[in-house]
Amino acid sequence: MNTPPGLVGAAVLFWGWQTALLPLAVVAALILEASRLVPWRWHFARAEFDRLADLSTLLLLGAVVYLGLTAGANRAVIGVLQWLPLICLPLVASQALSGGEPIELATLFWTLRRQARREGAARSPGFNLAYPYVALCVLSASAANVRSGAFYVAVCVLAAWALWSVRPRHVSAAVWVGAVLGVSLLGYGGHLGLHDLQQAIEARITEWFEALIGRHVDPFRTTTHIGQIGTLKLGEHIVLRVEPREGRAQPLLREATYNAYHSSTWFAVDSSFAEVPPEGDGATWKLRPATGRSGAMTVSGALRRGKGVLALPGGAFELQHLPAVGLKVSRLGAVKVDEGPAFVSYTALLGPGSSLDGPPTENDLKLPPREAPLLSRVVEDLRLRSQRPPEALATLGSFFRTRFQYAMFVPERTAGPAALEDFLVRSRAGHCEYFATATVLLLRAAGMPARYAVGYSTDEFSRFENRYIVRARHAHAWALAYIDGAWRDVDTTPGEWRSAEAATASALEPFWDLWSWAGFLFSRWRWSEGQGTWAGYLGWFLIPLSAALIWRIYSRTRRGRAGARTDAPERVAARPGADSEFYMVERRLAELGFERAPGEPLTPWIRRIEATRPASITTAPIEPLVRLHYRYRFDPLGVSASDREALRATARSWLASHDAAGVGEALGSKER
Amino acid sequence: MSRRLPPPPRQTFETVARNIARVMKGQSAAIRKLLAALASGGHVLLEDYPGTGKTTLAKALARSIGAQFRRVQFTPDLLPSDILGVSIYDQREQAFRFHRGPIFTNILLADEINRASPRTQSALLEAMGEGQVTVDGTSHRLETLFFVIATQNPVEFRGTYPLPEAQMDRFAFQFGLGYVSPEDEAIILSEQEQGHPLDGIAECAAGEDILALKRAVAAVRMGDEIKRYIVDIVQATRSAPGVQLGGSPRASLALMKAAQALALFDGVEFVTPEHVQEVAVAVIAHRLVVDPQARFSGTTAPGIVEDILKAIPVPA
Numbered sequence: 001m002n003t004p005p006g007l008v009g010a011a012v013l014f015w016g017w018q019t020a021l022l023p024l025a026v027v028a029a030l031i032l033e034a035s036r037l038v039p040w041r042w043h044f045a046r047a048e049f050d051r052l053a054d055l056s057t058l059l060l061l062g063a064v065v066y067l068g069l070t071a072g073a074n075r076a077v078i079g080v081l082q083w084l085p086l087i088c089l090p091l092v093a094s095q096a097l098s099g100g101e102p103i104e105l106a107t108l109f110w111t112l113r114r115q116a117r118r119e120g121a122a123r124s125p126g127f128n129l130a131y132p133y134v135a136l137c138v139l140s141a142s143a144a145n146v147r148s149g150a151f152y153v154a155v156c157v158l159a160a161w162a163l164w165s166v167r168p169r170h171v172s173a174a175v176w177v178g179a180v181l182g183v184s185l186l187g188y189g190g191h192l193g194l195h196d197l198q199q200a201i202e203a204r205i206t207e208w209f210e211a212l213i214g215r216h217v218d219p220f221r222t223t224t225h226i227g228q229i230g231t232l233k234l235g236e237h238i239v240l241r242v243e244p245r246e247g248r249a250q251p252l253l254r255e256a257t258y259n260a261y262h263s264s265t266w267f268a269v270d271s272s273f274a275e276v277p278p279e280g281d282g283a284t285w286k287l288r289p290a291t292g293r294s295g296a297m298t299v300s301g302a303l304r305r306g307k308g309v310l311a312l313p314g315g316a317f318e319l320q321h322l323p324a325v326g327l328k329v330s331r332l333g334a335v336k337v338d339e340g341p342a343f344v345s346y347t348a349l350l351g352p353g354s355s356l357d358g359p360p361t362e363n364d365l366k367l368p369p370r371e372a373p374l375l376s377r378v379v380e381d382l383r384l385r386s387q388r389p390p391e392a393l394a395t396l397g398s399f400f401r402t403r404f405q406y407a408m409f410v411p412e413r414t415a416g417p418a419a420l421e422d423f424l425v426r427s428r429a430g431h432c433e434y435f436a437t438a439t440v441l442l443l444r445a446a447g448m449p450a451r452y453a454v455g456y457s458t459d460e461f462s463r464f465e466n467r468y469i470v471r472a473r474h475a476h477a478w479a480l481a482y483i484d485g486a487w488r489d490v491d492t493t494p495g496e497w498r499s500a501e502a503a504t505a506s507a508l509e510p511f512w513d514l515w516s517w518a519g520f521l522f523s524r525w526r527w528s529e530g531q532g533t534w535a536g537y538l539g540w541f542l543i544p545l546s547a548a549l550i551w552r553i554y555s556r557t558r559r560g561r562a563g564a565r566t567d568a569p570e571r572v573a574a575r576p577g578a579d580s581e582f583y584m585v586e587r588r589l590a591e592l593g594f595e596r597a598p599g600e601p602l603t604p605w606i607r608r609i610e611a612t613r614p615a616s617i618t619t620a621p622i623e624p625l626v627r628l629h630y631r632y633r634f635d636p637l638g639v640s641a642s643d644r645e646a647l648r649a650t651a652r653s654w655l656a657s658h659d660a661a662g663v664g665e666a667l668g669s670k671e672r
Numbered sequence: 673m674s675r676r677l678p679p680p681p682r683q684t685f686e687t688v689a690r691n692i693a694r695v696m697k698g699q700s701a702a703i704r705k706l707l708a709a710l711a712s713g714g715h716v717l718l719e720d721y722p723g724t725g726k727t728t729l730a731k732a733l734a735r736s737i738g739a740q741f742r743r744v745q746f747t748p749d750l751l752p753s754d755i756l757g758v759s760i761y762d763q764r765e766q767a768f769r770f771h772r773g774p775i776f777t778n779i780l781l782a783d784e785i786n787r788a789s790p791r792t793q794s795a796l797l798e799a800m801g802e803g804q805v806t807v808d809g810t811s812h813r814l815e816t817l818f819f820v821i822a823t824q825n826p827v828e829f830r831g832t833y834p835l836p837e838a839q840m841d842r843f844a845f846q847f848g849l850g851y852v853s854p855e856d857e858a859i860i861l862s863e864q865e866q867g868h869p870l871d872g873i874a875e876c877a878a879g880e881d882i883l884a885l886k887r888a889v890a891a892v893r894m895g896d897e898i899k900r901y902i903v904d905i906v907q908a909t910r911s912a913p914g915v916q917l918g919g920s921p922r923a924s925l926a927l928m929k930a931a932q933a934l935a936l937f938d939g940v941e942f943v944t945p946e947h948v949q950e951v952a953v954a955v956i957a958h959r960l961v962v963d964p965q966a967r968f969s970g971t972t973a974p975g976i977v978e979d980i981l982k983a984i985p986v987p988a
Contacts, residue, residue: 117893575897586988599982601945627940633987634895635942 003130004165007158008096009033011137012085014154018141019082028086031093041099045576046107047638052090053107059087072305072342081143084136092133102126117636134162145325146282152191156184199275222258222454223265224433224477236505238516240301240311240470242458245347247295249468250313252489254455257332257480259363261441264419266452269363273328273336285319285327287335293351300345300524301470303337310335311455311470314489315350322346332451333357343523357480357487360449364482367444374421375445384446389483392446393490400435400492404428406500435493436477443490449482453489459498465517473501576638581651582629585622588658592617602626617658625650681888684881685711685937691736691876695869696729698856702849704937705954706733706821710882711889711936712929714844715800715820717785717835717958724849726823730781731870737882738875739778739817746788748831752795756805757812770807775799778815778879782822786832793839796820800842817879837917837961844926845951846958885936892932893942897987902927902948908980909956914966915976919956927955945986953977 009029016025035041044052063083067076080087095103104126106112138155160180167176242249258266276285297313310319312335319327319335326338333356337344367375379385382399384392407429420441423434436452443450457476458468478491586596589609596605603626610619628647632639639647679687685707692703706729709716718726727743734741744755757773774780775796785793799805803814822843825832840846852860863869902924910918931947938947957973 116896576895596988597982598985601949601986602988603944603946630940630944631942634898634944636893636895637942 003134004161005036006033007161008130008134010161011134011158014158015085015137015141018146018151019144021086024086028089028093031089032096035096035099042094042097043578044094044098044101045578046104047576049091049094049101049103049107050113052094053103054110055090056088057110059090060084063087070342074339075306075341078143078145082140084140085133088129088133088136092129095129100128100130103129131162134158147278148280152184152188156180156187218256220268220271221265222256222452224437236471236473236509236512238469238513238520239472240299240456241465241520242300242468242470243298244468245296245298246293247350249458250295250297250315250350251459252453252455252457252476252478252491253299253311253313253470254333254453255309255311256334256454257357258452258454259332259361260366261368261437261452263368266437268330268332268334270361271330271332271334273330273334276327276329278324278327283321283323285322285324286317287319287329287356288317290317290349290351293349295350296347297350298345298347300520301343302523303340303342303344306340306342307337310337310344310346312348312356313350315352315355316348317351318349320347320349329356331358345524355487357451360482364449364451365444365447367441371420371441372445374424375441378424379442379445382442384442389448389481392443392448393481393483396439396442396490397492400439401494404430404435404494406494406497407431408500432477432493432497436479436491439479439490439492443479443481450490451480451487453478453480457498460502462513464513469513473505474498575633577629577633580629580632581648581655582625585625585651585654588655589617592658602629618654621650621654625654678878678881678884681881681885681936682939684877684885687876688733688736691873692729692732695732695873696725696849697859697863698852699725699729699849702729702847704934705845705847705951708930708933708937708951709845710819711885711933712844712926713886714926714929715842716822717840717843717846718821718823718848719826719846719958720823720848720850722825724851726849727781727783728870729849730779730821730823732873733821734779734781735870735873735875737779737877737879739879739882740815741779741781742774742777743781743783744774745783746785746792748787748789750788750792752792753807755792755795756799756807759808768808770810770812772812775805776812776814778817778819780818780820782820784824785822786824786835788833790833790836793833793835796822797839797842817882837959841920841922841959843958844930845954847954889929889933889936892935894928894932895942898931898943898945898948899928901945901984901987902931904984905948905952905977905980906956908984909960909977912976912980914962914969914971915960916963917959917961919959923956923959927952930955945988949981949986952981 009032012025012029012032013022016022016028060080063080064076067079071079091103091107095101106116107126138158141151141154160177163180167173240253242253256268258268259271260267260269276287278285294315295313299311299313301311316335322337322340322344324337324340324344328336328338330336335356382395384395387395405428407427408431420434420438423430424438440450440452454475454477456470456474458470458474460469460471460474461467462469476491476493478489478493480487481490482488590596594605594609594613596602600608603623606619606622606626609617613619625647628639628643628650631643632647678684689700689703689707692706693700696703706716710733718729720726730743731741744750753773755773755775757771757776759768759770761767762769782796785796799814799818800820803818804811805814806812820843824835851857906919906921906924906927909915909923912918927948928943930951931943934947934950935941935943953974957977960973960976962971962973962976
């Protein structure tokens with residue numbers, strides 16, 4: 001470790017604090033700083049560094065594949081970024097515990113290794129991973145995206161810590177600290193400016209892009225099936241799960257609201273989105289000022305590619321447990337996530353008072369010119385204008401309930417404005433889009449501001465899961481009417497629509513539900529709050545594992561005191577097999593008076609001993625020992641585990657039979 | 673013609689070595705070096721006194737591997753075209769036709785190479801370095817298996833032109849055969865009472881087997897420490913006292929390939945320091961130019977290399 005004491009540990013702890021993986025970070029920091037606390041050094045051969053680098057590569061690939069499959073590309077990148085310090089830990093820790101033996105570039109890149117093997121080229125000189133690792137910890141901590149000032153302060157402190165040891169000595173410490181503070185402040189101003197610039201550009205681009213491409217639920221427009229022939233068929237798969245936490249379950253979950261109708265399409269006009277700042281934990285969002293609390297509901301479901309419009313019960317003023325990067329609310333009450341997990345399970349707090357919908361504008365009273373005469377006629381017939389709003393709503397409700405029927409099948413194709421006329425006058429049958437559209441337009445014709453809302457109806461309670469489940473076929477449309485200064489849900493679709501939709505369910509539905517439930521449990525665990533719970537368990541599990549690993553390394557014979565490096569300084573090349581037991585045999589033979597000349601290879605040396613040895617020394621097992629030792633030392637492919645064991649065993653048995661006492665006596669008074 | 677499976681490379685070496693040893697008594701080390709040069713794609717310069725069996729060794733090798741063999745006796749009046757070939761005007765075809773010289777063969781014995789003029793010696797340069805010869809501006813490729821065994825009498829003899837340094841550097845190995853022991857010499861006498869054993873030598877390996885042997889040598893593994901050791905040895909020759917010109921990177925390469933070949937012959941898949949030491953003198957010494965003063969005081973190039981081998985700590 002060539003870094004200032006404690007810097008690497010501090011960087012790792014900072015990373016753990018930011019990514020909520022503190023237990024793991026504590027273990028990692030202890031391992032990395034252990035080299036300063038204990039005097040032992042472990043020598044790793046190059047092949048072992050190579051293997052550790054391969055292990056890190058495998059961990060990285062595993063993380064990429066796992067996160068890619070479960071979280072989608074965007075989240076996978078962020079997730080892998082956050083885990084990088086752990087992924088690289090084996091290699092960095094081994095270097096730290098070896099007392100900073102240099103790790104070569106070829107260790108990190110398989111292609112360079114192969115090239116070096118093929119061309120017989122010398123490997124590059126090594127380098128120390130400590131500083132790059134500190135930088136990696138900061139990068140990974142930034143990926144956790146905890147938006148507090150502490151991050152910047154901590155990064156400045158770490159940078160100053162790293163630079164302190166290399167500060168110019170001719171400058172006083174006070175001046176140096178002042179310069180660092182100045183630079184930090186400049187950096188802070190610069191990054192705020194960049195952030196504002198990005199926001200400004202993003203707002204423009206996003207609006208333009210969304211208008212261009214459209215979305216799963218487009219908060220700006222929805223094309224109804226009004227006038228299209230055939231059966232409206234929606235899937236039976238479960239899209240949302242709803243659990244009332246306090247109070248009653250809301251029957252309707254709204255996704256988006258529209259205020260302008262034109263030839264079978266509803267548009268959201270003047271509905272720009274405004275950014276909602278997150279609270280300190282990054283997962284709580286105050287959508288509007290709270291005036292009390294009447295209930296709470298938890299809604300769980302998939303968020304395609306981590307973005308989309310949330311389904312919310314009416315009266316929601318705050319969202320909790322929603323880890324997302326950006327959340328926006330439109331003037332028409334749509335709540336949109338820009339960058340979030342692929343699965344969300346958020347709790348909406350409900351309260352009385354103004355909803356998220358903006359006050360009515362002239363758009364909420366506009367009638368489409370072609371349908372206007374027909375609508376006025378119907379309003380005249382029902383005498384809606386002369387009634388007070390509650391009465392008008394009741395009249396309208398009974399008008400649709402008694403004279404219309406719900407139909408998923410539309411027998412004839414009628415185009416454009418004629419479709420609505422056909423529904424109101426002739427066929428008097430249709431699905432919820434007809435009812436909702438007609439209701440909104442009739443309310444407007446009667447002088448009441450009204451809007452068209454789409455979302456889901458929650459009315460299927462699963463005893464098995466003990467919560468409400470919402471299927472794709474529960475998608476619904478209804479009207480919003482502005483009465484007594486507040487927006488109210490007005491659902492005029494005849495109640496039998498739910499049974500009619502349920503009748504389309506297949507016999508296999510329970511089976512699919514079970515499958516979906518299993519998937520839901522897995523997703524909820526996978527995306528559980530900050531993943532801190534199981535990461536915590538993992539951390540506790542890693543502590544004994546690390547302890548066992550350290551013990552295993554410690555108990556091997558490759559111990560050496562720090563500073564007692566045997567490498568000659570001019571040989572920078574790493575020494576594979578430096579822990580070979582043969583060296584003990586060589587030392588023992590030297591003690592017995594058979595010193596090896598520096599330029600004398602092992603085989604001639606052993607043969608020389610063979611020719612001059614006393615009877616008490618056997619050299620027969622040493623020749624095969626030399627062969628094993630050579631394979632361990634000089635074969636780039638290394639030695640097999642069994643050969644390694646044979647080397648160890650042969651050397652030990654020879655040493656046991658030539659221990660100092662026995663052979664010393666046999667040699668008599670041999671000069672040492 | 674039936675296809676036969678080529679024997680394992682190591683077996684090829686052992687068969688050929690045994691075959692040559694039937695003729696060359698007591699010369700196992702020289703045979704090993706010769707085959708190491710052949711297998712590692714180098715060329716050999718045999719320097720020894722007349723009558724020690726240099727030519728016999730080359731002929732025995734050629735006969736053993738069933739390769740095409742040509743012998744060129746170098747003399748002071750020998751011209752480059754006598755080795756490479758010459759373009760002759762064909763009256764009937766109204767064009768020049770290239771008549772290939774003796775160099776277009778598998779094994780070329782350049783006997784007493786230092787008796788020819790330097791100009792003729794240099795005619796071998798391109799052939800040994802690049803496997804091709806250029807005559808009248810046209811390049812002609814030599815055989816895939818092209819191996820030069822040159823012999824020379826010790827340089828101090830009369831009527832010799834010492835080989836230029838560049839030519840010496842082209843030879844991977846230089847070694848001598850030396851006089852054999854009295855016992856071996858007695859055996860040689862009794863064997864040649866009735867006839868020459870060379871006549872009884874049969875082909876025991878095909879040209880493809882030798883090519884396979886060369887491929888196998890290239891696949892022998894070598895650790896970084898050994899490479900570093902080789903480089904250290906060669907670099908030490910450049911700064912050794914009394915040396916005007918040290919070993920080139922070509923010397924390092926030749927030493928590496930020779931050590932790989934020896935490892936293969938020993939049945940080890942990787943190179944050990946012993947292999948490097950075994951051939952270091954034969955591969956490096958002839959490339960060194962020792963300054964006259966040092967030579968006068970008894971310093972020889974092989975002695976310098978041996979001292980270096982003793983001084984540099986061997987990886988163990």
